[in-house]
Amino acid sequence: MCVNKKHFGVALLAPSLVTASSMKSLLSKRDASTYEQNAICTAADHISPVRDQLLRSYSVNDTALFGKDLWWQSGNFISALATFYQLDPDYGSIHNDIFAKTLSEAPGYGNYVNFLNGWYDDEGWWGNAFLDVYDYTQDRAYLNQAITIYSDIVGGLGTPCGGIWWDKAKTYVSAISNGLYTELAAGLANRAGDSSYLENAEENWNWFFSSGIVGSDHIVRDGLQSSNGCSLNGNVFTYNQGVILGAAAELYKATGNRTYLTTAAALADASTASGSAVTSSSGILTEGCDKSSNCDTTAQMFKGAYIRGLRKLQLVDPETDWLNYITANAQSIWNNDLNVENVNGQSECIVGSAWAGPFNSDQATVVTQGAALDALNAALATTR
Numbered sequence: 117m118c119v120n121k122k123h124f125g126v127a128l129l130a131p132s133l134v135t136a137s138s139m140k141s142l143l144s145k146r147d148a149s150t151y152e153q154n155a156i157c158t159a160a161d162h163i164s165p166v167r168d169q170l171l172r173s174y175s176v177n178d179t180a181l182f183g184k185d186l187w188w189q190s191g192n193f194i195s196a197l198a199t200f201y202q203l204d205p206d207y208g209s210i211h212n213d214i215f216a217k218t219l220s221e222a223p224g225y226g227n228y229v230n231f232l233n234g235w236y237d238d239e240g241w242w243g244n245a246f247l248d249v250y251d252y253t254q255d256r257a258y259l260n261q262a263i264t265i266y267s268d269i270v271g272g273l274g275t276p277c278g279g280i281w282w283d284k285a286k287t288y289v290s291a292i293s294n295g296l297y298t299e300l301a302a303g304l305a306n307r308a309g310d311s312s313y314l315e316n317a318e319e320n321w322n323w324f325f326s327s328g329i330v331g332s333d334h335i336v337r338d339g340l341q342s343s344n345g346c347s348l349n350g351n352v353f354t355y356n357q358g359v360i361l362g363a364a365a366e367l368y369k370a371t372g373n374r375t376y377l378t379t380a381a382a383l384a385d386a387s388t389a390s391g392s393a394v395t396s397s398s399g400i401l402t403e404g405c406d407k408s409s410n411c412d413t414t415a416q417m418f419k420g421a422y423i424r425g426l427r428k429l430q431l432v433d434p435e436t437d438w439l440n441y442i443t444a445n446a447q448s449i450w451n452n453d454l455n456v457e458n459v460n461g462q463s464e465c466i467v468g469s470a471w472a473g474p475f476n477s478d479q480a481t482v483v484t485q486g487a488a489l490d491a492l493n494a495a496l497a498t499t500r
């Protein structure tokens with residue numbers, strides 16, 4: 117790929133010439149090459165004058181994680197960065213040292229040996245992240261790590277409601293732990309070739325769609341309350357809509373069975389519809405807490421996971437409506453939720469939580485930076 121020069125086109129401007137407004141206009145052009153430039157500005161760039169954003173929060177105090185106390189979110193950022201590096205290997209080659217460091221040192225946080233802790237969704241984020249890193253590096257160490265995590269998650273099967281538990285304390289059966297487990301199992305079927313992965317993925321997919329978690333409106337609810345007769349927790353979050361789309365893409369790749377795509381399409385159509393439970397009337401992905409500007413660093417991650425799943429579906433089953441949705445969201449972040457700050461002569465691309473805008477500095481964190489990278493990745497991957 118021959119994209120290297122584009123970075124330097126930005127980088128070579130003398131700092132004194134780069135005002136916030138010129139940087140903003142430079143970065144807001146709406147074409148595929150600019151998604152890449154925007155992604156770089158969002159992720160990192162150690163080349164002055166664009167100051168790194170996501171990566172500058174990496175391993176502060178030598179944690180081998182991003183930010184502070186962002187354990188599972190750091191798995192999401194690793195996913196996003198590995199995906200971006202695949203899309204731009206030249207860029208990736210500058211920064212790919214973080215994967216090995218994360219693999220060996222991050223579990224020191226909370227003594228989560230092998231990336232295992234008390235929550236199967238946390239494990240699922242990391243397991244799927246290591247598949248993304250494996251795809252980029254082709255280094256089996258990451259595939260093996262994903263397999264180790266998967267083997268632990270399988271131990272979460274056997275709830276009274278079906279599927280896997282959310283947590284090892286067995287308090288709840290969540291859509292998210294099950295979506296991630298299905299995606300990981302199918303992802304391993306595509307990469308590690310043991311038939312049990314595919315069997316487990318298919319079985320959990322079938323359970324997911326018969327459990328009551330997915331409504332007749334094709335919107336995914338949050339989970340089943342195992343201590344209350346497996347009654348439905350009807351809360352709607354963006355990530356539950358998206359992760360299962362990524363699972364469908366992996367299952368389709370593993371089987372060639374288009375039924376997975378048909379089922380996923382109904383979900384994607386429902387969630388991307390303007391005015392749906394997760395999309396604004398103008399077509400922008402919106403978490404419930406975005407409307408009240410009070411997303412915490414958990415909810416701030418969800419939209420990134422959503423659009424990652426939609427990207428995976430779009431790449432195996434392209435639909436113009438979904439493509440338009442992805443690009444509209446990536447552009448909205450840049451047009452409505454970006455703050456370009458000039459700090460010590462360096463421009464910083466800071467993005468907030470509400471992709472529809474307006475930018476709110478109280479809602480701009482390491483996590484919102486990572487989620488925005490997922491949106492730019494999705495636009496970049498599906499427009500080339």
Ligand SMILES: *[C@@H]1O[C@H](CO)[C@@H](O)[C@H](O)[C@H]1NC(C)=O
Nearest residue numbers: 175176177179182183184185
């Ligand atoms: C780094 O360590 C300092 C001193 O203990 C602490 O105040 C700060 O919050 C830490 N930052 C991160 C990102 O861990």
Ligand SMILES: *[C@@H]1O[C@H](CO)[C@@H](O)[C@H](O)[C@H]1NC(C)=O
Nearest residue numbers: 318321322371373374375376
């Ligand atoms: C395709 O998948 C669906 C859903 O799991 C299943 O019902 C169907 O039998 C599968 N078709 C084939 C040809 O295997």
